Amino acid sequence: MSECHEGKDSRFRRVISGGAWSATAQAVNFLLSILLIPLVQKTFGVEILGIWLATTTLIVVLSIADFGIGNAAIAILTKLEDGLRDVGVIEIAMAATFLTVILAGLVYGCLSLVTYFEFWPALLNYSGDGDSDNLGRFFSIFTVYIAATLPLSIVERLQIGQQKMYIPRSLEVVGGCVALVSCPLVIYADGNLGELFLARFLPYSALRVLNSGTFWFTSRYRLNSVSLERIRGYRRQLLIVGSSFFSMSFASAISISSDPVLVSYFLGADRVPEYSVPLRLFFIPSLLVGLFTLALWPAYSQAMRDTDTVWVRRTYLRSVVFAVLTTVPVCIFLFIVSPHIIPVWIGSELPLPKGMLIAQSAWVLLSVLGGITSPLLNAAGKEKLLAKLSIWMALVNIPLSIFLINILGPQGAMWGSVVAAFAFFTMPALRVALQIVSGDGSGGEELSLTK
Template identity: 25%
Template sequence: MESDATARDGHTSQRERRIAKSALASAFAKLVSVSTALVSVPLTLHYLGAERYGMWMVMSSLVAFLSFADLGIGNGLLSSVASAHGRDDRAGIRTLVSSAYLVLSLIAVAVLTILAICYPFVTWYRIFNVQSELARAEAGPAVAVLIGCFALAIPVGVVQRTQMGLQKGYMMSLWQAAASVLGLFGVLLAIHLKAPLPFLVLAYVGAPLLAGVANNIVFFGSLERDIAPDRYSVSRAAIRTLTGTGFLFLVLQLVAAATYMSDNFIIAHKLGASSVADYAVPERLFALISLVVAMVVAPLWPAYGEAIARGDRIWVARTLKRSLLLSAGTAALGSTFLVITAPWILELWVGRAVSPPFLLLLGLGLWKVVEAVGVALAMFLNGMSVIGFQLVAAFFTAAVAITLKLFFIDQVGIAGSVWATLISFSAFTLIPALILRARIFRTGE
């Protein structure tokens, strides 16, 4: 019994050190990302103008919708690797990595093929509701660059999910920081050369792709060669596991994207692309709160999975309680500060290019607090592999949120979008998740 307790304490200590390292590295990566955004947003806003910038923001939102293109296998890989890590099964991890590479490479080929077939038949500018000749001409090529780079990044992302599953997210974060710097240089060069929008998009999505390729080479080629993918380790059983778990994550991603990333699309179609900037720029400012919260809680997903595999439920319960309090407190402080100071910050940042109403700022502030608690709970539920509950909650949240957005935007303008999200998420996701958490620890399920 004493040796078991000693081993458990050792695993707990290692787990918490990995969480701390991942959080610190994530903080550095987020700081770099935010810094590059602070430089690039006002430059691109003034360079592109309201309409073309609004189109770019819609494309940025499209990235979130495209995240489902891996069929949820990336998240399934993360969970499976975390569980195998908890069992100290290195051979199993290699099988999972190899199988994920094969499936995701096939998906990337399929996405590129579909793009090539559909591209000539789609009137792309109508998706963005743009009017100027320049914006109409740039819409199609910009989308092609965006989707093409994203498709290539699908199998490249295996290394990031593997690093997260092994609780080595700090490696991923350092590469993301490098990608942010590279992307900024690309954007600055494109603006200096007066390049069209497709080149700005290439800088935006191409930098993470290059960083991801380099990460694969270093991680699997040097640091973790014993789990590097090879064709002999591909397993049908592993493919079934990844696709089965991945399908659940896929549906969850799709519903979440429709709920939380639809704002720019709905505003563009309701009020025109030129109105998107008034929502998107303040939302980016408040997104700093989400970045800080994610920095802290994201490493907990694989840590929960590994701890559960080792039977360390006491650590899970204690850590979840702390993460909920820390997430809510951090978001509340950040939101209060930004609701008060956002008008001055935005004027310093982008001048008078945007003028958000107070109702929007207040809604964004409240939403970030609720979202922070929800994210902390989601990391716990993912680690517990409780996906079915999240799916049901997400479906109800999406249905109500989108309906309310369409109605509220007509009634109160752009602020209606975030209030619709806040109300629906609180009622159909947050409250039920808190009830489920209490029941899990009360019954020991």
């Protein structure tokens, strides 16, 4: 009995520790957004601000998505027996790094063609022509960054799978704090957009390189135990499992990052701030719920291996209640005060229709509920289901957002995302999750909060 309680306490401590660092990292990123949006608008103008918001949103999404390989590595690692993990984590890292290096080369080639043929200004409907050289350098740096960070994500994902989320998230906090100082210095030194991009993302990237280097350096003592045959086997598993995560990540990336791009393309880059600026404020609830998102995945996996179904049910239901009780009041508060805060924040008036604020409140709540539910479904081996739901969400989101943009303006993109997320991802995922924790569809014993 005492060992059972120790296991539960250990899982809880690791979830809270990793989640606290994750929430802190999100808070630092939020502060960076609060700082950079008015600085970019004042220095470069509203159109460049629209380009900055659209591309940096894409960066964040692609950095997390890592084309499914990183998430597949977590899934495989969390299912290994405890005695196989010391060497297994190295072999999985080798197999996953090999695959992501190949993917990075392909991504770099594709984005380089887009940059070389100057498709970015056309895609974002940028009307200015005085800063073409400046924008060209910016998109070139953007291309290199996206490709270079793909292999770096593997070690971080494996650390999350080992319930050591505090390592990559603490580095994100430190890198963000450095950027809080370096970005204003670049602005006040009359730096260009590319230099601002480096000031924002290079400190964290350098720490990610150091983190990966430390992992490989400390792993050198176990290299003699590594099996090339097992590495090839892991490579095949990563491709098979990663295909589901790839579909999920790609579809989610399209759903999240397409809206500002669609607004920019159909209405102009100067209309993107109407969509993206208030959304930065509505991300605040996700900082609070950061305690219960990605850190739960390996914890659920461990509890399922230990057949501790009561802990799984209690943790999931309490997480959902916590998410709703924190997200709804904050969104209501932001709906009331954001029209008064944003003009002071950015230093100018910005159209803020109530429909946009309502839609963003609903979208944040749906996103938080989806973020709470996905770790449980991943731990239960429902990756293919999540992939299908994500694909359907993306397929509906894009044409619906285009249709509504032409009717409602920028808020149409948000409403398209809300409808697609509600009908094709969040509600179906919640239904399956409730079946799992109640014992239906999971093959496990019925769970009870009274046990």
